[in-house]
Amino acid sequence: NNADWQTFREVNQRFAEAACNEAAPGASIWIHDYNLWLAPGFIRALRPDVKISFFHHTPFPSSDVFSILPWREEIVESLLCCDAVGFHIPRYAENFARAASSLLPVKKGPKASIADHFMPCGSALAQPDATPWLEHNGHRVKLVATPVGTSPDVIRSIRDSKPVQDLIKEIESNTKRGRTLILSASRVDYTKGNEELLRTFERLLERNEAIHGQVVLVLACVAANTGMKVYEDTQRGIEETVGRINGRFSKIDWVPIRLTTQRIPYEEMVAWFAASDICWITPLRDGLNLVAKEYAAARKGQGGSLVLSEFTGASVVMKGAVLTNPYSHRRMDEAIDLALSLSGEEQRERMASMAASVDQLSVNHWAKEQLEAIQ
Template structure:
């Protein structure tokens, strides 16, 4: 098998396998973020192909070497649905839903992480660079360092990292931190997340942390310095701008408005169906606005896209039932023959349709209770080439650190959320333009290329420093 100088390791490969056995690009945010980097570097991507009990040899796809890691049905249940999404996900999102701790889940998580590390070690060139992605693979950096001490290793954490008071619940808290400290650069979405991580290191290991550096003692008596800091992720802005300019996409946006009865204002929510996204809070606020007659169903419609997510995890099944019951009640109370209060869409859509929705929507509602970044907020801003539209943004989303001209809101405060939605609906065009131009400047300047360059530049500096000091 050929080797690559640059290797990405992620839970999923950047492709989906259709019923005909053919592969096509998968639509996820991580893929969109990393694809430009992969094409620039002719790199390799290690990940699961998305189907249990599927064993595939490495293969070429669109200029990338893809290295599949096989997962059994038990692996998917225990490592992915269990440890990753029923333990780490709720714990790292401030215990919005109670995390569950199962020793069998952890044992499988360790074994699967080792499989990913071994696959990456087998494909990366001597002295190469490996970039590990996200919470499903937190043990891989240390395992890789043990297998291949010649490598430069980066890790990026796409979700929040919790304060020590919450993180300390984890029975395997030291093992996870040791796994992450195997990386030369550990990246987070927000400064606060990097701070939570380094405070946990100090509490549990008493290592010295100065600025963004963590001084990690080595077995030979030397000290290795790992960098832990914020690298806020972004989107491929040009792709959204290009779609927003297409006449057929603009025509589709007009069709969407027409199909909704041409209301004066369209509110839009776009989320995975997840309890961290604040969908229930958004629906409650909108329902109360209708009940209080502060908005009228003939003038204002909410479109809620809730793409399917983790449908075999109990908490997600309960959430879907609750949201669909709420939507049904609100629509039953307020729909007319010609207008629907909430158009609820439990499905995913291609990027072209999403951009048409962004163009059709007067107000974008991002009411996450906790979110590492939230790229939907940035996609909406990038798509608004007319410099119109209003972004209502939760202060608990990572994007709030960057998008200061959005209408920020605490989604737990339903009264304030109602007031903010009403303000967004009635905002004059001049104020919309002033805010949106500022938001667009920020998103355009800090696009996905800027994100990847900043992270990889930090990795290169660490590599150069360690070679100068003779530690690698």
């Protein structure tokens, strides 16, 4: 909408001016996410002495989708004023390189192999190689792919603390009761695939009566801020679906789905990660998804299964997750069936691989790689 675009430009101008007023001579300015796409261009015009880095927390779309925007050239020209532009994974970086080269006369660096911790092929967001830099109007911009990480040592120290260990025991005695505990944690958002997940769980209960009473799904789905009708409609759909499934399948001593839309304190969330046999994260699209990484950090040294959407950035670094396509009923059904059937030994092998990735690609590793690109 043109009226919204003018507001977007004005807000970006204000952020740029504030950053320039704060920055010392030759300072580095790190800008985050598409909300500030135009800030680099404004900053470069005001302060040619500074270094600018930009990081996308959301996926950068394919060039044909990005090109729908009427202001596409202005956005790309602004990003090309940076010294480095960062993305979670090589696919997003390559999407940007293609968008830039299709819209503007840029020079592209020769394709380079991706780092070993990325999956080169075999899933929706895999990418075997990527463009390392772009050059526009004599200015070179590095493209850097580093997924945001967690603080795995902090998560495990929280997990091992007495209050959280007590919470884990409480979950095991009050919710699990010897059952398989499946956890899904996200927010109320039409991109998070919560209703698709619930319908998959309903089909599981329909075709496998033997697991009735033996499995419980906990859906922690934080409500969005009020005033956004699209999120209110999404939340109503989730609540109605949960109510219908529980109405169909509940027994006196068993309710198949526990739903909360309240924000859960982080220490309690770590307890749920540590107690859950399966973590089920299948958004329709997600830049990275830290919940998947937090689960693996909390389960290090144990078993457990992670069912993960191919359309999350995390899917190309979590080599051990059960990957699935949330747009396909068959693939979703197969994934949850596989997660429920994995042996303890295979669970531990997969979890060890994922925990090693989480340890390597920590939040410190992310910050170090992104900031070193502009040194």
